[in-house]
Amino acid sequence: MTLFRHRVAIAAVALAAALPAMASAQRSDSYTWKLGLNVGAMAFQTVGNLQTTVVPSVGAHALIMAKRGGLQFGFDEGVGTNEQATANVLFNDVRRYQAILMAFPVSGPVEPYFGAGGGILQIVGPRVDHQLITDPTQQASILADARDRSSTGFVAVVLGVQGRWKRFTVFAQYQAGTSPSDDKLMHGSTQSILGGLRIGLGSAREGVAAGGY
Numbered sequence: 703m704t705l706f707r708h709r710v711a712i713a714a715v716a717l718a719a720a721l722p723a724m725a726s727a728q729r730s731d732s733y734t735w736k737l738g739l740n741v742g743a744m745a746f747q748t749v750g751n752l753q754t755t756v757v758p759s760v761g762a763h764a765l766i767m768a769k770r771g772g773l774q775f776g777f778d779e780g781v782g783t784n785e786q787a788t789a790n791v792l793f794n795d796v797r798r799y800q801a802i803l804m805a806f807p808v809s810g811p812v813e814p815y816f817g818a819g820g821g822i823l824q825i826v827g828p829r830v831d832h833q834l835i836t837d838p839t840q841q842a843s844i845l846a847d848a849r850d851r852s853s854t855g856f857v858a859v860v861l862g863v864q865g866r867w868k869r870f871t872v873f874a875q876y877q878a879g880t881s882p883s884d885d886k887l888m889h890g891s892t893q894s895i896l897g898g899l900r901i902g903l904g905s906a907r908e909g910v911a912a913g914g915y
Contacts, residue, residue: 729770729809735903736765736871742896744780746796747889748825750788757782757796759894765804774817775801778894779826787828787887790835791848795826798892802860815875817860823879825852825887854882856892869902 744759763776780796787793800821806813828848830841862875874897882888 729767729806731767731866731871731902732769734767734905736767736900737903738763738765738776738871738873738898738900740778740873740896740898742894742898744778744796744798744892744894746780746892748785748787748887749889750786750791750887752889754890755782755785757785759896761798761896761898765900770807770809771803771805773801774804774819778896780894787825787848787852790831790844791828791887792831793825793828793852796888796892797824797826798822799824800856800858802858804860812863812865815860815862815864818858819860820855820857823854823856823882823888823892828852828887848887851885851887854886854888856880856882864900871900871902873898873900 740759740761740763742759743756745754745756747754757780759778759780761776761778763774765772765774777800778798780798782794782796784792785794798821800819802817802819804815804817806815808814825848828845830844830848832841835841835844856879858877858879860875860877862873864871864873874895876893876895878891878893881890
């Protein structure tokens with residue numbers, strides 16, 4: 703996983719360096735705001751369950767378009783039931799907050815896109831399995847430790863394709879993130895496949911002239 707983490711970090715740096723060079727032509731949706739909703743599947747592992755768990759996910763995001771790229775920020779939630787974080791700790795959901803620098807190199811009815819960014823991945827509401835741990839003092843200690851280990855930062859890459867029609871954009875994408883450090887409850891790369899709809903809300907910049915990014 704260390705090699706994968708390095709590759710994702712290199713991809714993020716390369717994308718940030720390449721974006722200005724891709725701004726040779728303005729798109730019809732340049733300098734606009736978009737709001738999006740998405741559904742899909744999130745795959746993850748924990749230190750208590752090294753088998754990959756796949757759960758349904760829902761999310762929302764905002765995309766601020768520049769000339770041929772944009773900044774997307776939002777959240778996703780993988781919705782599970784009694785997932786195992788450790789031998790003694792259970793949880794339901796995994797939440798992801800992130801910001802992604804996006805690039806749209808082709809303008810047309812169907813457009814590939816890619817991006818890189820990062821954020822915070824969090825196990826929501828860890829709880830002690832009271833059937834295994836009955837002592838209140840031990841429960842409190844285990845829960846405090848689980849909360850300390852429940853969140854981790856990540857770097858991610860995104861690959862997707864979208865189709866635009868007037869103010870509406872239908873999209874599908876794949877995302878993979880770096881692995882957390884060994885002291886966290888999450889383990890390995892968290893990945894997702896999702897699709898959704900974005901709606902354009904109008905100009906994100908007043909008095910924009912052609913040229914620039």
